[in-house]
Amino acid sequence: MQTLSYVRTEMLPQQPAPLGERGAAKWLRENLFSGPVNTIMTLLALYVIYLIIAAITPWLLNGVWNASSLSECRAIIAAAAGEGASGACWAVINERWHQWLFGFYPQDQYWRPTLAFVLLFVAIAPVLFDRVPKQLLWFTLIYPALCFWLLWGGSVWGPIVAMIGFVVLAIVYRLAQPLIGISPAAGAGVVAAILWWLFLDVPAVNLLAGLADLQLQPVRSSDFGGFLLAITIGVTAISFSLPIGILLALGRQSDMPIVKLLSVGFIEFIRGVPLITLLFTASLLLQYFLPPNTEFDIILRVIILVTLFAAAYLAEVIRGGLAALPRGQYEAADALGLDYWRAQRLIILPQALKISIPSIVSTFIGLFKDTTLVSFVGLLDPLRGVTNVVRADINWKGIYWEPYIYVGALFFIICFGMSRYSMYLEQKLKTDHR
Amino acid sequence: MKTSVFLGTIAASALLAGAASAQATLEAVKARGELICGSNTGLTGFGAPDANGEWKGFDVSLCRALAAAVLGDATKVQFVPTTGETRFTSLASGEVDVLIRNSTWTFTRDTELAFDFVSVNYYDGQGFMVKKDLGVSSAKELDGATVCIQTGTTTELNLADFFKANNMSYTPVNVADDSEAAAQYLAGACDTYTTDASGLAASRATMADAANHIILPEIISKEPLGPVVRHGDNNWGDIVRWTQYALVMAEELGITAANVEEVAASTTNPEVRRLLGLEGDMGVKIGLDNDFAKRAIMAGGNYGEIFEANIGSSTPIGLARGLNALWTQGGLQYAPPFR
Structure with missing residues (x-):
């Protein structure tokens, strides 16, 4: 039996990987210099980055924050960095930042939009996060009226009485629903609310204002501008377009021919027309059809059309979510004996909306950025x-x-x-095992 | 059938609406207690809000004078910013009472669009700016140049006409607005940059190296800019026209915001007395009171004072009076007699 000349009895300690196979060197070689083509591309990209930084850095470093005009900025830069040096003149932001935020809102009233903005987060918190107490939802419901009063001012009774219209709607619906069913009851509620707004709103405001009144200095729509305007239009349109979009998506899938036809017609018409056209319609065309000297607020007109525009897009996004649900979900809902609205509310929509979250948020982001287009109808958007x-x-x-x-x-x-x-919402709602 | 009835109804109601708004602007302004003035979305020297949101400028001052004449208070004006696209519809639909917004008086706007250009408060014209080292001293030497030009304006059409008439060619570099034009021009994207001469002067005044840029002597278009009102409400048109002429007349007669009270107390000149409402009933004839011209002058001074305060040679914009001098000084500002 041959004896082994050498047998290692203990394990060797692990060696670190060779220098070229670990850390930064490996990462660089594999990701940036893995071949001649990639090496050239990397060097080119580095050169371009260098050029950009070399061009921008002095401009940023020479930036001036305190000056009262562009020529003063230039003088300061020339004194500090020599003749011919370029530099950013941030002084314009320093002096006028508030106009980009508030437009021409009266300066002593800035606390109102600021307060409305802070309260906005209180109002949307119960909708966005489930750890927030649900009682806050009541605040969410009254927030639109509160926000309107804070922003536009005037008598406190105006928005309150307008909100009572919705209360009328809810009461009529509650009373009528056991008798005539969901949809006719909702219709009756809407009719009652419209009657309230048309005939009882103004007398009620006058009566209540006569008894006791809380006034804020009224601010005109023409004074709105900047991000105040963008956020007002964006947030209102976002919050109203989602429910309208859901209804349109359901309408499009409905078995009832008229509902389906109206939904398809509306969606296809709005999606077939550019937003600019709708904005011009809001600002120009409507003026011709309304009686002269009608005060139909331009911001309100724009908000309505932007909302309809976003709703049409959302309807298609949500329809995609509905179509992605397996047929079994619908059948399971039927098998449980749920009626149409319960099935939608408890089974179909939670899943369909979850699937559609990324697209819905994309639509919202697009909508928010589209608010800058209002500059074409003479409103003071922040960008232009x-x-x-x-x-x-x-x-x-x-x-x-x-x-x-x-x-x-x-x-x-x-x-x-x-x-x-x-x-965050996608992570939270993730129930599958992918 | 149904469609035609529907369209007919709309047309009829639009006509009725139009008829109702004619003749009624003065009453509407008085009832509202406020003049709604269609203004710019921001044009240096002519109309823009300042850091406090207060509207200032040459066109704005005329709005204020008009408000002072009609309502007795120069602050009772709401300025509605209008863009090049929305301005005429805003006026036609009654959203604004008068448009004082650098609008060029042209044949089609006066006739087809059914407006009245009641007077001219600024005679402008299109010019060219070039860098000095381009070595060009006349616009006729610009053959083959690249030109920064705002799209969708009359300046674009004037440019094409001018080059065609002089048998020259050019390459347009389209820009969206004045600030972009200036930025492109400074970056060297175009040899020359063209817009109204007043705009060129304002841009040049704010350039870091203003001395290296010249505005060529040729003015290639006529741009009479003035207040516009709706066709059909002639009384309102008269009010706007004679308010503007009162300011011009005041300059001619040497009446300023500072001395108007003094002149009114001491003058024996019958023309001055008629203008200031001390004699005759000029104001009553146009539905105002006889002091209307006096109040308009007190609002911001006479025409010359307004010019100097907003765009004149003492301001950074530094426009010369040029065509806008009084007729007695070789300009075109000429007010018909008050009698």
Whole structure:
């Protein structure tokens, strides 16, 4: 029997991987320099990045925050960095930032939109997060009236009496629903509410205002601008377009021919027309059809049409979610003996909406950014409207990039926030085992 | 059949609405207690809100003078910003009472669009700006140049006409607005940049190297800019027209915001007395009171004062009076007699 000359009796300690096979070197080799083509691309990309940074950095570093005009900015930059140096003139933001946020809202009333904005988060918290006490939903319901009163001012009774219209709707629905069923009861409720708004609203406001009144200084729609305008239009349109979109999506899938025809017609018409056209309709065409000197607020007109526009898109997004549900879910709902609305509410919509979350949020983000298009109808949106006004000041004429960067950064924060929330919601609602 | 009835109803109601709004602007303004003035979305020197949201500018001052004449208070004006696309519809639909917004008086706008251009408060014209080192001293030497031009404006059409008439060619670089045009021009994207001469002067005044840019002597178009009212409400048109002429007349007669009271107390000149409402009943004839011109002058001064305060040579914009001087000084501002 041959004896082994050497047998290792203990394990060797693990060696670190060779230098070229670990850490940064490996990552660089595999990801950036894995072959001649990739090496060239990497070097080119690095060069381009260098050029961009080299061009922008001095401009940013030379930035001036305190000056009263563009020429003063230039003088400061020339004094600090030498003749011919370029630099950002952030002083324009420093001096006019409030106009990009509030437009021409009276400055001593800035607390009102600010308060409305803070309360907005209180109002949407119970909708967005399930750890928040559900009693807050009552606040969510009265928030639109409160927000309207804070923003536009006037008598406190105006929004309250308008909200009572919805209470009328709810009461009529409650009373009629056991007698005539869900849809006719809802119809009767809407008719009752419209009658309330048409005939009882104004006398009721006058009566109540005569008894006791709480007034805020009224602010005109023409004073709204900047992000105040964008957020007002965006948030209102987003919150109203979702329920309308759901109804349209269900209508499109309905077995009832008239409901289906109306839904399809509405969706296809709105989606077939650019938003700009609808905005021009809101600002120009409606004026011709209404009696002269009718006060139909331009912001309200724009909000209505933007809402309808978003609702048509949302309807198709939600229809996609509905179509993705297996047939068995519908059959299971039927087998349980649920009626149509219960089946939708308890089984179909929760799943369909969950599937559609990314697309719904995309639509919302798009909608929010589309609010800048209102500059075409003479409203002061943050991007073009307010920027144009600021540039019309002889002190700031000639300024170009700074306002865009400022407005772009604010838009990014808001849209990125929405996008992160949608990812959080997807994670939370994930029930499958992928 | 049903459709035609429906369309007929709409047409009829639109006609009725139009008839109702004619002749009624003055009453509507008085009832509202406020003048609604169609304004710019921001044009340097002519109309824009300042840091406090207060509207300032050459066109804005005329709105204020009009409000002072009609309502007795120069602050009772609501300014509605209108874009190039929405301005005429806003006026036609009655959303604004008068449009004082750098609108060029042209044949089709006056006739086809059914407006009245009641007077001219600024005579402008289209010019070119070039860099000095381009070595060009006349617009006729611009053959083959790249031109930064705002799309969808009369300036675009004037440019095409001018180059065609002089048998030259050009390459347009389309831009959306004035600030973009200036940025593109400075970045070297185009050899020359064209817009109204007043706009060029304002842009040049704010450039870091203003001395390196020149505005060529040729003015290639006529741009009479003035207040516009709806066709058919002639009384309102008269009010706007004679308010503007009162300001011009005041400059001619040497009446300023500062001395108007003094002149009114001491003057024996019958023309001054008629203008200031001390004699005759000029204001009553147009549905106002006889002091209307006096109040208009007190609002922001006479025509020359308004010009100097907003766009004149003492401001950074530094426009010369040029065509906008009084007729007695070689310009075109000429008010018909008050009698």
